[in-house]
Amino acid sequence: MNAVSCRWVKARLPLFAGGDLAGHDRLLVQRHVRTCSKCAGHLNAHTASMGVLEQVAEIAPSGSSRGSLWDDLRIRISEERRESVLRLPDPVWRAVPRWAIAAALVVASLGAGYGVWRFSPYRLNLGLPPRIVDRRLPQPVIHPPITQANPRPGETVATTTGDDSARAQGDIDRGEPAQPTN
Amino acid sequence: MPPGASVLNGVRVERIGAQSRVESASVGVETGPSDARLVERARLGDDDAFGLLVTRYERRLIRVLTRLTQDEETARDLAQDTFWKVYKRLDRFDTSRRFGPWLFRVGLNLGVDHMRRHRAAAADRQTSSHAMGEEPAISDPRARVDLVQEVYHVLERLPADFRSVIVLRDLEGFSSAEVAAIVGRREATIRWRLSKAREMFRQAWEKRQTDVPTLRQEADA
Numbered sequence: 001m002n003a004v005s006c007r008w009v010k011a012r013l014p015l016f017a018g019g020d021l022a023g024h025d026r027l028l029v030q031r032h033v034r035t036c037s038k039c040a041g042h043l044n045a046h047t048a049s050m051g052v053l054e055q056v057a058e059i060a061p062s063g064s065s066r067g068s069l070w071d072d073l074r075i076r077i078s079e080e081r082r083e084s085v086l087r088l089p090d091p092v093w094r095a096v097p098r099w100a101i102a103a104a105l106v107v108a109s110l111g112a113g114y115g116v117w118r119f120s121p122y123r124l125n126l127g128l129p130p131r132i133v134d135r136r137l138p139q140p141v142i143h144p145p146i147t148q149a150n151p152r153p154g155e156t157v158a159t160t161t162g163d164d165s166a167r168a169q170g171d172i173d174r175g176e177p178a179q180p181t182n
Numbered sequence: 183m184p185p186g187a188s189v190l191n192g193v194r195v196e197r198i199g200a201q202s203r204v205e206s207a208s209v210g211v212e213t214g215p216s217d218a219r220l221v222e223r224a225r226l227g228d229d230d231a232f233g234l235l236v237t238r239y240e241r242r243l244i245r246v247l248t249r250l251t252q253d254e255e256t257a258r259d260l261a262q263d264t265f266w267k268v269y270k271r272l273d274r275f276d277t278s279r280r281f282g283p284w285l286f287r288v289g290l291n292l293g294v295d296h297m298r299r300h301r302a303a304a305a306d307r308q309t310s311s312h313a314m315g316e317e318p319a320i321s322d323p324r325a326r327v328d329l330v331q332e333v334y335h336v337l338e339r340l341p342a343d344f345r346s347v348i349v350l351r352d353l354e355g356f357s358s359a360e361v362a363a364i365v366g367r368r369e370a371t372i373r374w375r376l377s378k379a380r381e382m383f384r385q386a387w388e389k390r391q392t393d394v395p396t397l398r399q400e401a402d403a
Contacts, residue, residue, distance in 0.1 A: 052329065053352045061254060073262065
């Protein structure tokens with residue numbers, strides 16, 4: 001498994017030069033650069049630039065010339081705390097969870113929508129829920145013409161036939177005792 | 183000024199040994215109460231606990247931000263903003279995780295935002311300094327400081343994400359895992375980004391080394 005391409009090695013040279021390549025990959029790169037002068041040249045260039053970075057790393061910018069940040073931060077924290085004490089309490093709605101506000105808004109909009117739909121004049125004309133139509137627009141009650149075939153409720157129509165049973169029934173309807181028959 | 187210290191772009195720099203850099207490299211070096219305990223105390227209103235966290239991390243944070251912004255004053259301002267932001271968000275911090283990477287992530291984001299805002303201005307500044315032939319010779323006694331200046335000029339031209347990886351890994355000595363925790367990416371991603379960043383730095387550095395003598399000759403002529 002020694003045959004690795006120069007391209008494969010070149011991709012790993014920056015990590016190899018910085019000591020960040022480990023395990024089998026490191027061995028493969030090591031073996032390859034021993035035999036490939038081109039890759040060895042690339043490795044030298046990477047090693048040189050890593051050497052520059054190492055030199056710079058040893059020179060640290062010093063922030064010790066100034067005091068600690070804590071002095072300013074402590075003042076800032078105590079000011080913030082004082083302001084929060086003086087600040088008026090949050091309004092009640094801020095304490096309510098946002099999901100509750102959203103749910104309430106949804107319910108309110110649904111209710112408003114239903115109200116608009118229910119009392120819409122278009123709906124009263126088109127849709128016909130009888131209860132609402134009767135209440136809103138009372139229809140005139142049209143009685144059918146009074147005929148023998150269509151008696152008024154609670155009335156009986158006199159018959160010309162001498163049917164006793166019918167008469168007796170009529171008497172019953174009128175609340176009078178039926179006449180005894182011989 | 184302590185021995186080994188000098189001034190670069192108005193920033194005082196001092197020589198630190200490789201050993202001390204390695205010692206201070208870890209994000210989570212703790213002496214005394216743990217970070218998580220201090221955070222708990224700070225949440226309960228103990229300002230001194232938060233003060234301990236500040237003094238524990240401020241030097242390192244300012245150093246990283248100074249390397250990113252190349253201006254100590256800006257770095258101090260950004261570090262203070264970082265601690266303030268962290269203080270305001272202490273309630274959201276998960277104490278089962280490490281405080282250091284979280285703090286540095288907030289700081290790095292502020293630093294990168296600042297770099298992006300001021301990138302154009304910095305490029306203009308560099309161009310004008312080149313044109314005026316202000317590049318000092320490497321053989322000068324201040325060669326080391328000049329080298330730092332050269333490197334920062336090259337780093338300024340890298341995209342912010344790549345530059346921050348080089349600063350954290352190669353200049354500040356954080357491990358790849360720590361950089362991944364700070365940046366909030368997987369370690370494999372960080373290694374890929376580091377490889378790309380080093381390659382970009384090498385190319386830019388070599389180009390700079392060939393360009394600067396040409397510019398200097400033109401200025402002399």
